[in-house]
Amino acid sequence: xxxxSTKNYLYWLYCQFELITCSYLMEPWEKLLFYTFNITMLATxxxxxxxxxxxxxxxxxxxxxxxxxxxxxxxxxxxx
Amino acid sequence: xKNGVSxxxxxxxxxxxxxxxxxxxxxxxxxxxxxVGTVFGYLRDFMRAWGLEKRNVAAEREEQKxxxxxxxxxxxxxxxxxxxxxxDNWNRPICSVPGPQFDLMERVTDDYNWTFRFTGRTIKNVIxxxxxxxxxxxxxxxxxxxxxxxxxxxxxxGICSTRQExxxxxxxxxxxxxxxxxxGVEDAMVFGMGFATNSMNIxxxxxxxxxxxxxxxxxxxxxxxxxxxxxxxxxxKHNNMQSLETLLRDAIVYGxxxxxxxxxxxIILVEGIYSMxxxxxxxxxxxxxxxxxxxxxxxDEAHSIGAVGATGRxxxxxxxxxxxxxxxxxxTFTKSFGAAGGYIAGKKDLVDFLRTHSHSAVYxxxxxxxxxxxxxxxxxxLMGLDGTTQGLQRVRQLGKNTxxxxxxxxxxxxxIYGNDDSPVVPLLLYMPGKIGAFARRMLEKNIGVVVVGFPxxxxxxxxxxxCVSAAHTREMLDTVLNALxxxxxxxxxxxxxxxxxxxxxxxxxxxxE
Numbered sequence: 001x002x003x004x005s006t007k008n009y010l011y012w013l014y015c016q017f018e019l020i021t022c023s024y025l026m027e028p029w030e031k032l033l034f035y036t037f038n039i040t041m042l043a044t045x046x047x048x049x050x051x052x053x054x055x056x057x058x059x060x061x062x063x064x065x066x067x068x069x070x071x072x073x074x075x076x077x078x079x080x
Numbered sequence: 081x082k083n084g085v086s087x088x089x090x091x092x093x094x095x096x097x098x099x100x101x102x103x104x105x106x107x108x109x110x111x112x113x114x115x116v117g118t119v120f121g122y123l124r125d126f127m128r129a130w131g132l133e134k135r136n137v138a139a140e141r142e143e144q145k146x147x148x149x150x151x152x153x154x155x156x157x158x159x160x161x162x163x164x165x166x167x168d169n170w171n172r173p174i175c176s177v178p179g180p181q182f183d184l185m186e187r188v189t190d191d192y193n194w195t196f197r198f199t200g201r202t203i204k205n206v207i208x209x210x211x212x213x214x215x216x217x218x219x220x221x222x223x224x225x226x227x228x229x230x231x232x233x234x235x236x237x238g239i240c241s242t243r244q245e246x247x248x249x250x251x252x253x254x255x256x257x258x259x260x261x262x263x264g265v266e267d268a269m270v271f272g273m274g275f276a277t278n279s280m281n282i283x284x285x286x287x288x289x290x291x292x293x294x295x296x297x298x299x300x301x302x303x304x305x306x307x308x309x310x311x312x313x314x315x316x317k318h319n320n321m322q323s324l325e326t327l328l329r330d331a332i333v334y335g336x337x338x339x340x341x342x343x344x345x346x347i348i349l350v351e352g353i354y355s356m357x358x359x360x361x362x363x364x365x366x367x368x369x370x371x372x373x374x375x376x377x378x379x380d381e382a383h384s385i386g387a388v389g390a391t392g393r394x395x396x397x398x399x400x401x402x403x404x405x406x407x408x409x410x411x412t413f414t415k416s417f418g419a420a421g422g423y424i425a426g427k428k429d430l431v432d433f434l435r436t437h438s439h440s441a442v443y444x445x446x447x448x449x450x451x452x453x454x455x456x457x458x459x460x461x462l463m464g465l466d467g468t469t470q471g472l473q474r475v476r477q478l479g480k481n482t483x484x485x486x487x488x489x490x491x492x493x494x495x496i497y498g499n500d501d502s503p504v505v506p507l508l509l510y511m512p513g514k515i516g517a518f519a520r521r522m523l524e525k526n527i528g529v530v531v532v533g534f535p536x537x538x539x540x541x542x543x544x545x546x547c548v549s550a551a552h553t554r555e556m557l558d559t560v561l562n563a564l565x566x567x568x569x570x571x572x573x574x575x576x577x578x579x580x581x582x583x584x585x586x587x588x589x590x591x592x593e
Contacts (some may be wrong), residue, residue, distance in 0.1 A: 015570070016572055018114065019511060019514050019517055019571065020109045020113055020511055020513060021112065021113060021116050021513070022113045022114075022116050022117045022120075022512055022513045023116070023513075024513045024516065024517055025117070025166060025512075025513060025516055026120065026165075027192055030120055030123075034116070034120075036107035059569065062204040067090070
């Protein structure tokens with residue numbers, strides 16, 4: 001039962017996406033083009049997040065520690 | 081959002097109008113939708129220009145390619161790329177009388193709305209929420225149309241002449257006397273077409289050297305008449321009396337643009353009920369302003385005559401005012417009387433002037449007799465002169481239906497524009513994708529609605545416009561409301577932040593725990 005209502009909810013969300021971005025009005029080949037573009041962009045963003053965000057966060061953390069307390073520099077070590 | 085009563089004694093009952101703004105994300109998503117549509121529009125135009133796709137659009141001939149381009153402006157771009165995709169929701173042919181229910185001809189498209197073909201079947205008994213049939217006089221009942229049939233057999237259908245030549249029949253004289261009596265004025269004149277009444281008579285009343293102050297959202301017929309007259313036109317914000325007063329003061333203080341002479345005439349053009357917003361004009365304040373600054377008032381009661389007021393006599397009666405305060409009363413018979421044509425009523429001098437100087441009187445064919453008889457019988461029914469109380473019952477039924485429909489829609493959580501007493505109910509849809517989806521799904525549920533988008537409305541505020549009728553029964557309205565409830569949940573249209581609970585009947589019983 002839970003699976004069915006989740007599936008209905010996901011279908012409803014998909015319908016909302018279609019309506020908001022006007023892909024409800026598009027012909028099939030236009031929809032294919034639009035979805036390919038969207039999924040490619042989404043995949044690129046997710047890959048970039050996976051690759052770069054942990055590195056950026058740790059570098060930012062390191063910078064923050066340097067500003068806030070020189071006395072902790074010896075005791076805390078950051079594993080890169 | 082409620083409008084408070086500003087001049088406490090000016091309005092005899094509370095004037096409540098709603099123009100709720102949707103949350104910000106709705107506007108953002110609407111623009112996103114239009115953006116995607118525009119990008120794909122450019123893509124399709126590119127493909128059409130480079131021959132990758134068959135051209136179905138209007139295009140210039142090869143020899144004209146070096147001239148000024150004809151179809152590059154935004155309006156044509158919009159029509160080609162966005163309107164064409166949802167075109168099947170408009171211009172649907174009907175094949176029965178547009179009463180509370182009607183029959184539609186079924187049509188399908190094979191090439192995404194560029195061409196249509198009729199399958200030959202009809203969709204029967206579609207509930208009609210789009211026709212301007214406010215009092216339900218669009219009927220085929222033989223008893224009701226008895227006098228019309230007699231007149232049809234007596235006079236035929238054609239007049240073949242204009243009013244000033246040989247086109248004035250005794251039917252017209254009878255009708256004009258009846259209209260004058262109905263409205264409580266000295267005299268009236270009727271014309272064959274409602275749009276032409278405005279566009280042909282305003283040029284007769286004003287000319288060069290006069291000033292026209294017209295509401296922002298006036299109908300095209302008023303705008304056309306104003307432009308044809310050659311007078312200077314200034315626009316004031318919709319139903320905003322402060323804006324109008326500023327314009328009036330500037331006009332009187334500064335006069336005409338270059339010569340600084342006084343204006344020959346200042347006329348204010350307003351409508352009784354605005355058909356896209358459902359708002360009612362603020363007549364008491366307007367009349368006070370007009371008297372103070374000595375301007376003339378032209379009131380177009382196309383949608384309000386027959387539809388508001390205790391006995392159906394329009395906004396003048398709705399506000400409890402006297403028709404002597406309004407200089408030119410104009411209205412149409414298309415909406416509440418189930419006929420065609422328009423009238424202008426007022427003082428006898430005004431109407432006599434129009435009989436000689438109006439373009440419509442000189443050149444346009446006059447109203448045909450069966451239509452005049454239909455208006456006479458509808459008006460007699462409304463006034464009670466046919467011996468029954470049917471007219472008053474219709475007006476009361478319309479009021480009840482309007483209040484019920486609006487109250488339920490507010491409770492469900494939709495954003496509705498307009499005054500609580502106006503039978504025109506715009507329901508806001510906002511996003512372009514939802515316009516098509518809404519109209520198509522309502523037709524699948526056997527309900528016919530009118531949806532409107534850009535350019536008739538502002539680009540972010542597309543809407544579905546319902547016209548409540550006295551002929552709708554409670555069951556029909558409940559069917560429509562249930563369908564709207566379902567569709568509102570599916571399409572996520574319930575944006576209102578002020579709604580009460582969506583199912584109040586569940587909470588009305590007392591809890592004995």
